[in-house]
Amino acid sequence: MATGSTTPQSTDTVAVARQQFFSKQKVPASLVSRTILQSWLRCSQLGHDASRDPTVEPVGPQYLREAHEQHEMLRRLCQAEIESLRREARTTGGIVVLSDANGMVLDAVGDTAFAGKAAGVALRPGVAWSEASIGTNAIGTALVERRPVMVRGGEHFYEPHRVLSCAAAPIFDPRGAIAGVLDLSGSAATISRQSLSMVRLVIDQIEHRLFDQAFGNRADRGDIEMLRFHTERSLLGTARECILVFEGDRLIAANRHALQAISRGWDALGRTSFDALFDGGGSLGEEGTLRFHSGETVHYRLPRRGGPTLPAAAARAPVPARERPSPAAFMTAIPWPQPIFDAQTLADVENAARLVDADIPLLIHGETGSGKEAFARAVHGKSRCADKPFVAVNCAAIPESLIESELFGYEEGAFTGARRQGSRGLLREAHGGILFLDEIGDMPFALQSRLLRVLQDRQVMPLGGGRPSPVDIRVISATHRDIEALSRQGHFRPDLYYRLAQFTMTLNPLRTRTDLVPLIDGLWRQVTGGSAPLPEETRSRMAAYDWPGNYRELVGALRALAALATSGTHPGPHLLPTALRRIQPMPAVAQPIETGLLEHHTRDVMRATLEACGGNISLAARRLGINRSTLYRHLQRLQ
Template sequence: MTHAATAGPASLDRRTLSPEGLVTAGPQPRPIARPEQRPEPRGAANLRETYVPREAYIEAAWQRCRDLYHLDPDHPPPGEHIGGAALKLLREERGLFERVGRVEMHRLLGQINHQVTQSAAAARYVLMLADASGAILDAFTDNANTDSARTANMAPGFLWNERHAGVNGPGTCLHDRRARVVHREDHYFTRNSRMTCSAAPIWGANGTLLGVLDASSLDCDDSRAAQVPTIALVSMSARIIEQMHFTHSYRDCLILRFHERPELVGLPYDSLLAIDEHGTIRAVDSTVPAQLGKADHTALLGRSVAELFDITTDRLFEHAEAEPFAIWPIAHGADRHGFASIWPAKQARPRARTSLPGSTAHSSNGKSSVAARNIAKPHRPAFPSLANFAGTDPVMADNVWRAERVMNRDINILLLGETGTGKDSFARAIHRASERHAQPFIAMSCAAIPEQLIESELFGYEAGAFTGARTGGMRGKALAAHGGTLFLDEIGDMPLSIQARLLRLLEEKEIVPLGSSTPIPVDIRVISATHRDLEALVASNDFRMDLFYRLNGVALTMPPLRARTDRAALIEQICREEASSDITIAPDAQRDLLAHDWPGNLRELRNTMRTAIAFAEGGIIERAHLPRLHSQAAPPPTPPAAIAAIPPDERAHIVETLEQHHWRIAASAAALGISRNTLYRKMHRYGLMADGT
C-alpha cells in the first residue's frame, strides 16, 4: 500500500519479540532511537515524549505480522484492492450494512470534527466502514482530506486486514473482535507511524460479525490517552449501527428492548430481541446472552419469550398493541429484574389466536413451543370493559359512574390508591369506553424514568438536541398521544423542574420539543395516577399547587383489595383468566384467600393465582398451593399522608431505612413510600452514593 503518513524515526517500540517475549535482533532496517532522541511533537517544544510500553494486544499483533504474514515494516506489499464489478457485487451483498453504516458515519464525522475544533491540536480524520474481511465499503472525510485519504488507500475496495495492512485499527480490531486503538508507532509499517486508528467491531444478530468502524487521524501528535474520547465515540456509533441493522433485519418481528436501568431502555445501551407472531425468539443481538446469563445465542433461539421472562405471550402482545414504546418492569432468571419496552413490527404478519382441531404448532426445532400452547387457549377478553370494573363493590361502582360522566368532557381524571389496586387498567378502560377509543393511549411512568430523561420522553426533542439523541429526533409521549389519552402514572414522583412545562401543556394544549422554539398544538385528554398524598406534597412544596388543581378535575380513589366487598368474585374472575381450562378452589384455600390482607392488592392476587394454577395438576387449587399465604399476613400499608410527610432529618431517616434493609434499594424505597428513582435522587443529594455509582 502507499500511505500519505510520513515515516518517523524508529523507537524502542519497534524492537521485535521472540516467542518467549524477549528482545531479539530481528530485522531492524533503521537505527533504534533512544527516547531522548525522539523529535518533539509540534506545539510541545518544552515537553519530551517518554517511552511507554505497548499494549499486549499490539505486541501480539506485531508477532502475527512478523511470524505469520512475514511482513517487512519498511517494505509493505502493494495495496490489495477489489474494484469494478467485484466491488459493486460486494457492496450489494452488504447493502443493508452499508446503508445504515453510512447514515451513522455522517453523524459521527460531525461529532469528531466538533471534538477536534475544541482541541488545540489540529487533526485530519478519515472514517472507514469495512466488512468482516477487512474490505472497505465506505470512507468519509472532509473535502480538504480527500486526496490524502485516497493516497493512503483509505477508499472503498482496499483491504485493511492485518495480512495486507499490518498492525492497524480495522485489521487488529477484526482479528481480536474488540475495540482497539493503534497509536502512531504501534502501526507495523513505518510509513504509518504518525497515524492513529480507533476502531470498534460491529456485530449482527445471533453472533455474526458484520465488520468494523474506524476513525483514523492521518497526522496525530496527541498521546494515546488523548484517543479515549474518539474510541468512545466510535464504539457508540458502532453500537448504533448494530441496533439499526438489527431492527431493519427483523422488520416483521416485535423488538423487545430491555436493560437493568429504565433510563437506558430505548437508547444504544439496551439489549434487543426479535420475537415473531408466535412469541418465539428469532434473533438476539450481541449483548443479550450475557444479560440473560447464557453462553451464547444458541441457548435462546427458538424458545418462547415466556420461558425467559416473567411475562406471557398474550401479555407481551397486549403491551405491543396498547402501549408500544412504554417502559415497564420485567423479571428474568431466578431473581433478576430489569425494564423493557416493546416496539411493534414494521411489517407485521397477523398473529394466530387459535389453532385448528387436532393441529399442533411447532417451533423451528420441531418441538411444541410454549407460545403455541398459549395460542391454543380459549381466547379471553384482553381488556375488561369499564362496566366490568364496577362489580358488586359500591366504591368501584361509584368510580365507574363518575368516570362515565366526565370521560368525554375536557376534565382531567386523577386516580388515587395504593400500589397494585389497578389504576393502570382502570385508566385504559376509561380510554376504551370514551369517544377517543380509536386514538392512541400512551402511558408514561414518572417513577420509572430518571429526572434528566423525563422532559425528553414527555415532550420529545429535535435531531441533535443533545449528545446521544436519536437520529431524526423523537416526538415524545405527549405528541404520540395526539387525539387520544395520555396516562401519567406515578405523577407524584414527577420532578418539580418538569411540572411547570406539564402545566403549560395542560393549559395551552401545546408543546415545545427540546432543541426547538416552535410550539406544536396537541389534543389530548390526561389521566394521572399516584399512590402518594398529593395534598401533603403540595404542603411540603414538593408538588405545584396549580398543577395539582389542574390535574384534579375529578379524583377517583381505587379501594385496596382488603376493603373490597367483591373479593370472592375477583378471585374467581382472575382464576378464569389465568387458567387454560376449568379449575376449582378447595374450601380451605378459598378461606385463606378471603382472609389474607393482600398488601400487594390485585397484583399480588393475580401472581398468587397464577402460581397456584401452575401447581394444581388435578384441576383443584388446594391450600398447599398457596405458599405465600401460610405466613402471617403483612401489616397494613402506611397511610399515604404518613408516607408523604418528610421527617425533620430526612438524610438520617433515609440512612436508617437503608441500614434496616441492608442497603437494598427496592426494599428501602418501598419502606419509605417512594420510587427507586426518587430514592436514588435523594441519595445523590445527601452524598450517600458510592464513588462511580
C-alpha cells in the first residue's frame, strides 16, 4: 500500500501556509505536504470558499436507514475491527468512522465527549465527507488519492474542521474497487501516525475477510483458484498473506499485499496470467513453494475445499492465444497428504487439546520431521479455539535480528528497514488462538526473558514504543533438542522452560511405528487419489527403511514416486531415492505357514530383518513388533 501519511507540520507553519494559500493565492509548497496542497487546489477549483462555513446537508433518517441496509455486509464485516479501534479510540478520546465509497458516514462510534465535538462539525452518520462536499479531510482525500491519508487540524480546508485530526484509509474489494473508508478521528494531540498504522492493520483484516466473502463459494465449487502465498510460511492464513485469484489462467482478483509482491497495480487484473508471474515447469499441490521469475521463492497454499476442479474452470475461462500450460496444469499436481496418526497419537491429540483448553502450555519433543507441527495443528483443530488463528513461528528459521520484531511487532519507523506502517507482530496475530513456537530451543537467550514476560503479563509491547496490547494466546512449543540439558548448561532460561513445558509430550520417530505398511498405503492413496496400489516390492522396501527424516522424508518419497508414476511409469523400487534402493525388502510374512515349518520360517524372517536393519537389534525388534530380548533369545538359538 502506498504510504499516504503527510509529514506533520507545526500549527504555526500550517497557519502561515493557510494564509499564503487562502489570502494571497500563493502555493506554499514547502509548508504543507503535496497531498494537502493538491487537495486544497482541487477544492478551490470545485468552488469551495474557505472564508465561509462548509455547507452541511445530512441525509434524512429514511435515506440513512436505506444506506445502512445497502451496506449491511460491509458494516458486518467491519464490526470486529471497528470494535477494536473503538477500544483504542476510547483511551485516546477519539471516534471511529466508517463511510461508504462516496464518503457518506455510515457509523461513527467512540468517545462520547469527542463524538459531541465531532457532531458539532457534522462528522456524524448521514453526512457526506467527500472532498466535493466538505473540502479537504482524511476520508474524502483518501477516496481521491485511493490510499491512506492523515489530515491534521488546520490542514482541513475549512476553519471549523481544525478541531479534528483524522487518519483514514480506503477499504478495497478484491477487484480494486473501494468498498468504503475507515477513519480514526480525534483531537490534534491524540491522532498520530500510529493511528494511521492501526487503521491500516485493521483494514488488512477486513480486506482478508472480503476475499472469503467474495470468492469462498466459487472456490468451494472449484470455479476459481485462490492462491495464498508469503515469503514466511508462518504468515500463511493471516491477514498479511498475499492472495491471488485465478479463473482459468487469468488473474481476476488480488489483495494489496499480493499486488505489492508481484509489483503490479490493480490494472493487472484480467490481463495477467499465472505463468507471467511464476516459474513453470512444475506442478502445484495444496501447499509448497513457488518461484517468481525474479528467483524469489514463496510458500503457498492452494486450498481445495471442493476437490480438484480446475480443468472445468480452465475450460470456462481460457485465456486466448496462449500456448503455454495454464495453472490448471500446474495445479492438478501431487497433493500433500493429511497426516495419519496411530491410535496412541490420536489419544495424545485429544488429551493435548484438553490441556490447551485449560490453558496449560505444552512442549512437544520429537526428532526432526516427526510431525510436531502436524500434531500441534491437530490439537488446534480439536481445541476450543479451532476457529481462531494458529500461528506457527519457526524460531530457528527467522534471522536472530528479526525474531524480536516478528514476534512483538513494531511501531512505524522503529528501526532502519522497518515497514513504514509498522507491524502487529506474530504474538498479536495469534490473539484468541494458538501460538506454535517451533524449534524453541533455538530462541536467542536475550529474547527469552521478553517472551517470558509476555507469557506472564499477557500483553505485548511493540518495539519502538506504543501502548502495550493485551494478548490472549495458548502456547504450544516444540523442539528436537533436550531443553532441560540446554537449561542446565545455561543456554535456556529455566524459568521459561518451566513456563513452556508445563506438560511435555514426546512424539515417537516414524521407524518405531508398528503399522508402517498400512500407513504407507494410506499416504500413497492420498497422493495418487487411489488410482493404483503401491507395488508390493516398493512397499516392502519402504517398510524396511529407517526413515531418519521421519514423516517428512516418507511423504517426500511418496510424492516423488507419485510424480514419476503419473507418466505411466511403473512405481517400482527403481524409482525410490537412492538410500531406499539399497534396502533389502522386508520379508513377506503374511502367507499362511505350514505347521512344522514355523520355527524355520520365523528364524528366516528374523535373520532377514536383522540384515535389512544393518545388524541393529533394537531396530529389527521394533520392525518385527517384538521386544529386543525376545529377538536376542531367538538369534542366540540360531547360532
